[in-house]
Amino acid sequence: MENIERWIPECPPEFEIILIVDEYGDSTFELLSEFLESKLNKAQITLLRGRFGGPGLARNKGLEISRGAWIVFWDSDDLPNVKAVSRVLSKVNGNEDVIVCGYEVVNRDLKTSYVTKSLAKLACNPGIWRILINQESIQDSNFPDIRLGEDQVFLSKLIDYSKHIVYEDLCIYSYFTSLTGQLTSGTKNALHLLKAANLIKNSNKKGRFHKILEFRLRTTFIKRCIKGKDLSLIKFDWVRYIGIVLLLIISVGKSDE
Secondary structure (H helix, E strand, O other): OHHHHHHHHHOOOOOOEEEEEEOOOOOHHHHHHHHHHHHOOHHHEEEEEEOOOOHHHHHHHHHHHOOOOEEOOOOOOOEEOHHHHHHHHHOOOOOOOEEEEEEEEEEOOEEEEEOOOOHHHHHHOOOHHHEEEEHHHHOOOOOOOOOOOHHHHHHHHHHHHOOOEEEEEEEEEEEEOOOOOOOOOOOOOOHHHHHHHHHHHHOOOOOHHHHHHHHHHHHHHHHHHHHOOOHHHOOOOHHHHHHHHHHHHHHOOOOOO
8 A cells, every 4th residue: 555655646647547456355445445535536546346366357357447548557565656657658659569668676675777678588577567558559468367477478469469669768667575475476376377388388479589488487487386395386398398498598699589
């Protein structure tokens, strides 16, 4: 709630804000309702709640009802830079499909900034929260019903439809790590990473971007299992894994597809 209360009042009137609460029996929806009622122009805000079971299906609901020309997905425990987003959007010329922006990772008191200049770099760190997406480029892209790796599957579809990808140095997002209860920590739902990798594999896309996404998902899955000392989860197609490694080594130095 604290970060949401910081960035929402900064949004200009032309921003459409869709807040979706995936119900877990807490008071988040009621607290948000009270905050929005007391401080903001409700005309630009839609607040929904439901049992979605994960971020992917909640985001699909947001896509379903959104009316904006540009879409961006933000998590409630991070901090977007609304003014920076406005600056990026002020420079668009109408031809862009996807704008990949800079971001920073905040680990307690340490902040590290990153910029992305290629599809290969995006595949290695595919955080969707720093990507502005032209609504018309989404087409039938959607998020799968999994709790980890859903962003990578969505991006694997989106990139196929995107002809004009722009890279912007401006930092638009602060991503917080080492927070208690984050989906991206621990071994819980680790098998969903493998499901995401298989969804990308079964899409039969041959581009380097898709191979890196799949490789990173499988690597993260194994790391989670080892770190959590739960090796029983690793029933892994090593031939597939080694094949991807060799493909990436061979393709080093080639231009991104």
